[in-house]
Amino acid sequence: MRTSWLIALAVLLLAVVPVMRFSDYHLFQLTMVVVYGIAILGLAILTGFNGQISLGHGAFYAIGAYTTAILMASWNVPYWATLPISAVVCAGVGFLLGLPALRLGGLYLALTTFALAVAIPQILKHKLFEEWTGGVQGLVIDKPDAPFDLPLSSDQWLYLFSLAVGVGMYVVAWNLVSGRIGRAMMAIRDHATAAEAMGINIAMLKTRTFAVSALYTGVAGSLGAIAVAYVAPDSFSVFLSITLFVGLVAGGAASIGGTIAGALFIEFIPNLADKVSKSAPSAVYGVILIAMLFLMPQGAGGFIHSIWRRIFKAR
Amino acid sequence: MVTQPDRSAPLLRITGVKMRFGGVMALGGVSFDVGHGQICGLIGPNGSGKTTLFNCISGIYRHIEGDIVFEGTSLSNMPRHRMASLGLGRTFQNVALFKPLSVRDNILVGAHHLGKTGFLANALRLPAVFTEDNAAEARLNELLELLDLKAVASTPAGALPFGTQKRVELARALIGRPKLLLLDEPAGGLNHSEVDELADMIHRIRDHFRLSVLLVEHHMSLVMRISDKVVALEFGLKIADGTPDAVRNEPEVIRAYLGETTEDDHAGAA
Numbered sequence: 001m002r003t004s005w006l007i008a009l010a011v012l013l014l015a016v017v018p019v020m021r022f023s024d025y026h027l028f029q030l031t032m033v034v035v036y037g038i039a040i041l042g043l044a045i046l047t048g049f050n051g052q053i054s055l056g057h058g059a060f061y062a063i064g065a066y067t068t069a070i071l072m073a074s075w076n077v078p079y080w081a082t083l084p085i086s087a088v089v090c091a092g093v094g095f096l097l098g099l100p101a102l103r104l105g106g107l108y109l110a111l112t113t114f115a116l117a118v119a120i121p122q123i124l125k126h127k128l129f130e131e132w133t134g135g136v137q138g139l140v141i142d143k144p145d146a147p148f149d150l151p152l153s154s155d156q157w158l159y160l161f162s163l164a165v166g167v168g169m170y171v172v173a174w175n176l177v178s179g180r181i182g183r184a185m186m187a188i189r190d191h192a193t194a195a196e197a198m199g200i201n202i203a204m205l206k207t208r209t210f211a212v213s214a215l216y217t218g219v220a221g222s223l224g225a226i227a228v229a230y231v232a233p234d235s236f237s238v239f240l241s242i243t244l245f246v247g248l249v250a251g252g253a254a255s256i257g258g259t260i261a262g263a264l265f266i267e268f269i270p271n272l273a274d275k276v277s278k279s280a281p282s283a284v285y286g287v288i289l290i291a292m293l294f295l296m297p298q299g300a301g302g303f304i305h306s307i308w309r310r311i312f313k314a315r
Numbered sequence: 316m317v318t319q320p321d322r323s324a325p326l327l328r329i330t331g332v333k334m335r336f337g338g339v340m341a342l343g344g345v346s347f348d349v350g351h352g353q354i355c356g357l358i359g360p361n362g363s364g365k366t367t368l369f370n371c372i373s374g375i376y377r378h379i380e381g382d383i384v385f386e387g388t389s390l391s392n393m394p395r396h397r398m399a400s401l402g403l404g405r406t407f408q409n410v411a412l413f414k415p416l417s418v419r420d421n422i423l424v425g426a427h428h429l430g431k432t433g434f435l436a437n438a439l440r441l442p443a444v445f446t447e448d449n450a451a452e453a454r455l456n457e458l459l460e461l462l463d464l465k466a467v468a469s470t471p472a473g474a475l476p477f478g479t480q481k482r483v484e485l486a487r488a489l490i491g492r493p494k495l496l497l498l499d500e501p502a503g504g505l506n507h508s509e510v511d512e513l514a515d516m517i518h519r520i521r522d523h524f525r526l527s528v529l530l531v532e533h534h535m536s537l538v539m540r541i542s543d544k545v546v547a548l549e550f551g552l553k554i555a556d557g558t559p560d561a562v563r564n565e566p567e568v569i570r571a572y573l574g575e576t577t578e579d580d581h582a583g584a585a
Contacts, residue, residue: 172438179437179444180423180430183416187424190413197373198491199399199428208434254415 004257008170011260015163024155028227029267031159034166035224037263040247041173041256042216048253049177050209051189052101056113058241059120060214064090064221066124069139069231070132079144079226083165086222087215094214098207117241124233138232141225162223169216174256176212185209186254217244250292251299258301265292265300324387325350326495326527327372331381334367334551341367343551344381349495349544354521354528356542356559358535360571364551365531366408369499372529373405374398385495399428404493406484408500414473418464418483419455421472425487426451451490458486461523462516478509485516489524496520498530502537510534514541535572539563547571 018030043057067086071077077085097116101109124133133139146157176182184205187195196202225231243266251262273284296303325348334342342364349355359365370376372383374395383390385401393401404425413421430447437444459465462482467475472483481501488496501517502510514537521528532538538545538559545562547555555565562568 175440176434176438179440180427180432180447181434181437183420183424184427186416186420187413187427190415191411193375194407194411194413195424196395197399197405198424198487199396200424201394201396212434 007257012163012167016160019152019156019159024153027155027159031155031162031227032224033260033263033267034159034162035220035227035263036244036247036266037220037260038166038169038223039217039220039244040251040259040262040266041170042213042218042220043244043248044251044253044256044259045173045177045185045216046209046213047248048255049182049189050185050206050213052206052210053106053110054113054213054241055110055245056115056117056120056241057213057217057244058236058238059113059116060090060094060217061221061224061240061244062120062124062236063093064218065225065231065236066133066139066221067218068222068225069141072141073134073139074132079141080161082226083219083222087219090218090221091211091215094218095207095211097214098210101210102203102206114238114241117238121233121237124236133233136233138230138235140230143229144226158227162227165219165223169219170256173216177256181205246289249299250289252296252301252303252305253299255299255301255305257304258299261300261304326353326386327529328384329368329372329381330384332368332371332378332383333380334364334371334376334378341551342371342378345548345551345553346381347546347553347556349527349529352521352525352527353543354517354530354541356538356545357529357531357548358533358538358545358562359548362550363548363571365548366499367551368548369497369529369531373403373497396428399491399493402492402494403497404488404491404495405497406481406488406499406501408503410477410480410484412472412480412483412487415471417469418472418475419459419468421483422455422458422464422486422490423451425490426454428491454490458490461519462486477504478506481505481513482516485520489520492524493526495527495529498528498532500532501530502532502534510537513537517541 018027022030039057039061042060043054046052046054064086067089068079068082071082071085072079100112104112123129125136127135143154144158145154146152150157152160177185184195184200187198187200188202188205192202247259247262247266250265251258251260269288270281270285273281273288276284298306327349329348330346331344332342332346333340333344345364345368357365357368367376371378372390374390374393378391385403388401390398413424429451432441432444432447459468462485464479464482464486467479472480475483502513505513517528518541520526530538542559544557545555545559546553547562547565547568549567549571554567554571555562
């Protein structure tokens with residue numbers, strides 16, 4: 001317990017170092033790692049800890065991103081104030097989707113959420129909402145400057161801002177999954193009948209877990225929109241949902257720390273693949289993915305955990 | 316709806332319970348009581364309806380007629396997740412643990428219904444969460460000690476031998492402070508010496524926690540040894556109800572177990 005907090009602190013210190021040394025572009029990349037980390041964390045809470053498979057979390061990311069963009073573009077709401085609003089909106093949508101999810105187990109739920117992810121870009125383009133969403137063109141929003149005349153570029157400031165939000169959300173997620181509610185989530189995942197006999201209200205727990213999960217991924221979408229300063233329907237294609245799922249599995253489905261590894265994977269491995277082969281980056285990406293799953297079947301989280309245990313036992 | 320517990324009334328009263336699967340009458344109107352502090356054994360050949368009855372009590376099946384009343388509260392339309400907080404604890408026939416979770420976490424899930432803190436309180440680690448955790452932790456340690464599980468407390472439950480898993484399941488049921496413990500074939504899959512230990516353990520548990528036990532069991536000698544009362548079923552009907560000695564000598568029971576074919580092999584070997 002204490003050691004995991006020390007590791008968390010070390011990771012945090014390591015995360016602050018780049019602010020002064022990295023270029024704005026690299027800081028932007030790190031901001032996106034934080035954003036993807038939160039998004040994958042949302043998916044991990046639902047799929048990894050509660051066993052409800054979602055292949056459509058890109059939809060919540062999109063809803064969060066558009067909520068923030070519309071609030072900033074149409075109502076001049078300050079960027080930071082859009083986050084709690086986006087959280088409430090996404091939690092509400094997640095809760096509502098959690099209701100039919102109760103009747104759809106396993107693969108059927110996976111396909112239903114997938115269908116949502118397929119539909120989202122078209123819904124965003126629809127004429128009915130064009131006035132707010134900007135249609136195919138999307139919305140351009142202003143990149144916020146550092147407050148209080150801090151001597152920081154806006155990329156530096158956004159990185160620190162995202163990092164602060166991210167740390168808060170990781171701590172809350174850690175609290176949630178390591179207590180009574182987290183145990184109930186995992187109990188449902190591992191044996192629903194037994195969980196119910198222990199007094200767990202499955203329907204209530206699953207829908208609320210869905211809401212929390214959507215909240216996380218939605219807030220990630222909001223932060224992502226602020227960092228990119230632009231939203232458009234085609235940024236939220238079904239590929240985004242699959243990418244988040246890849247990040248989840250690469251990180252290790254039921255691991256809080258693993259989501260950071262998953263985020264690093266989906267942010268940097270495509271770039272790496274591009275460097276290896278300009279002509280067939282996707283093939284290289286695929287090979288790296290398969291190699292990684294072969295070497296770390298439990299994801300990066302499980303891998304680190306097993307190494308940690310080995311060192312600990314050896315002493 | 317919930318009346319004051321009446322000590323003179325039985326803890327569990329089953330009256331005229333019927334259950335049908337398609338055209339098959341699995342239970343044809345079964346009635347019996349389980350008293351306070353009593354160990355009641357439910358026996359019968361395969362297909363006699365004892366597991367069906369067990370599932371009706373725990374709400375997995377919904378009986379079509381009759382009533383099951385626990386401490387004055389009818390269980391007939393009670394949601395399954397409310398059973399634990401009424402005071403019904405149970406184990407499963409083939410062990411239903413949360414395999415990847417540690418023994419510790421498995422047992423703590425059994426205390427779920429004693430807690431009240433929700434998502435928000437847990438996410439923010441409000442003081443109520445600590446109070447609750449400490450209370451559960453204290454009972455957890457007591458049970459780890461009592462059931463000799465201390466050494467494996469942080470091992471994933473799925474990695475343990477079957478006999479140990481059964482003890483984990485028992486601990487998980489007991490941490491929830493049940494008034495009635497439902498044991499579904501507790502001796503199934505255990506070897507001879509483990510069955511002996513189990514018999515002692517069930518007695519110890521009853522005395523220590525002052526609860527009643529209803530067990531479904533194939534293992535005749537175990538049932539006869541530990542039960543205060545035995546109920547025998549055959550083809551969904553009760554054929555005997557009384558002390559172990561009385562039931563053992565009941566002609567109907569002898570016929571059901573020894574009379575025809577080789578049902579006694581089942582009863583003895585399980």
